[in-house]
Amino acid sequence: MAVLAATTGGALGAPAAAEGETPPGQVEFPTHCLPPQEAGLPPADGPTTARITVDNPAPQAGDTVTVTYQVLRTPAVAPLGPGGGDGELPADVLTPTGRIVLAGAQSGEVTVVGAKRNDPVPAGAALPAVTMTGTFTVTAPGETTLAPGGYTLHSSHPMDLTTTCTADPVSPTPVSARLTATALPTANLRSVFLGAAQGRPGGRVKVTAAGFPPGAAVTVAGRAGAAETADRVRATADELGTALVELPVTDRATTAVIAYEGAAWSAGRGSGPAAYTVIDVTPPPSSGTQKVTATVEPGALGMTQTGEAITLGAVSYGDGGAAPGRIGTVTVTDARGGPAGWSLTGKVTDFTGPGGIRIPGASLSWTPRCVAAAGSRSTCTPGSAGVVGPDGALLASAPDGPLVGGTFTVDATVTLQVPPYTPPGAYTATLTLTLS
Template structure:
């Protein structure tokens, strides 16, 4: 696990139009708003309707996709907080979009510092803010505009905060839904796995096999395997109500190098477990050899474990100038993977990253972090290490490196990656921190 730190137009489905009026543009809603000017301005609060337009770049994503959302405040009751004219390009907006339905939460949106001049006492102009989030749940997710802040930097740094207000005193503020998207689910993950009571045995000895992640009540075949081919060693069992399987597998086939379990007529990647390494030991020497004065010398190589070590516990990315949306480069702590299991199973190293949190709770989605992995196999390693694809990391996870299943696997591998974080233009200054977790399996 590592801590990361960095300094710093598709439309939603349209809501129903007002009765007897013109059709409402897609994604547009009006809601009562209470705007509080900065204390230094000495102005009373401003109440009135906000006209908001919400759009997304992908109204039909899949779970794991990154969606860009846009929040445009087309009209606001907030006014210029100064007694003088507000010059151009001194207004920076930030806000939130509220998610509901299948996926709930808030999406932080940020806008560029840009505006036309505003006379003293005049209503502040329209602003546009964007942000991103990762789809985590299938089904329909709704979008509604939330609170927003209009920050001005002329003469003084001043914040005018606007939040949804109730339609009448004593009522709860309700913001109308501006649109919806429907997310498709990813294929279900295969969680089937086996654990062996021992890593080796004489021909005919039984090994205890414990399986997990199977369909409750399903018939499960437990079999030996030589590389990718099944061997003659085979038993069947039934998964209990928790999907667990218990079986004793007699191993008589001397070519068996691993044990797998599966549902259905044959092993598949979708309905079968990964291999558990197993070694069939040689028979003891026959009695007549001992009588002749000969001895058979046997050396046993004990299987080890799959382990990893990482250099350092934090990653500091390069600083970004305020107003720029460029990537901040950095490098993860070098990871060393050692595979001493002695079986045919490969391994995968997966990375996942949380959202970045900055000053005032401003969030930058973890999907804005990308990497370019590198993996090198040490001399003498039996497996060939493959680096993961360059691209987004995100909370859904991405492969940093892996080795395939093979008849002879194992070795020592050095894994590294250059990481970059892309921040929206005019992200508020400060440090943004996330947690990158690496999982080896």
């Protein structure tokens, strides 16, 4: 288990429409625009033409999506100068800010901001089109709709003047964009632990099957290579997802024990095998010979890790972005001497900062690396680069084989995506690694 801490200090558009066609996602909604009081202008009512696009319409839960909000036409007009002057609004003094309303699988609002980028506008003329961008983290699988919300147009000449445009509360704003998110893949944490690694034919071995859904029907069975043997017993997982059984081992071919849900073992619903040796105690023939037996005792599967804290790089308050770091190096030692491989998984909690503000754990991703020491019988495969999250992900694994074992060095670079304007301070989460 490790503690992670982070410190905080242009989007892609959809394809253009053919001439005369309405671009995909372009909508209109009624708005009420209040000019700055200093301008001495009446409110302006009328339709706003807008368009929202996303850079990734098919993300995974935990991905960061960039959204672009374009106001193509607004009823708001350029404010007059102090005392009703007729000076024009100069170029590049208009800062737009808006909000996008999320609904469906995920609800909430996304704040978007635009750069000061406008042509000169005569006093009293309609304000120009503006483009605003922002990001948000996808937190739920399924379809999420995006609708344009209110926006403000702030000019800094000849003084600070802000025009505020709100959507008509009676008429719901039309949906301008959609995205469909898929759920994060979940790690298989099912495992078996044996009370003994060897025994005589007909002996009973205590087996703990863990990591199953509460109430699941669990089969504990013997295995010889990829095939099951005749040794088998069934049980029901308790409220903690654990089944405790005694497995009679009568088949001399049994070399491992597995546990699984359903009619047969599968990689998604079954545990990895735990090595077990049946000791042949057949007496030698009656003659002048003696049977000599030497036993190599199996060892254990374990891991050690350097350090208990991971400090991520700092990001700036306004920009947000990637906070990089590296987990403490993990050394996995497999001295069991059987056919069972192993897997090392990790999961992370949400990052909690000042005032209870959270950054989702799904915002943390990693790129694993794994190296087998010289002389190891097994190969070591790193997990895929991607999101860690609260549901977990594979850090590294070694496959089953006729005889496996060895020493393996595992590490990973990690990156936390921090949203822009996340309040400054330290944000802390807990990363838990599980070896099975």
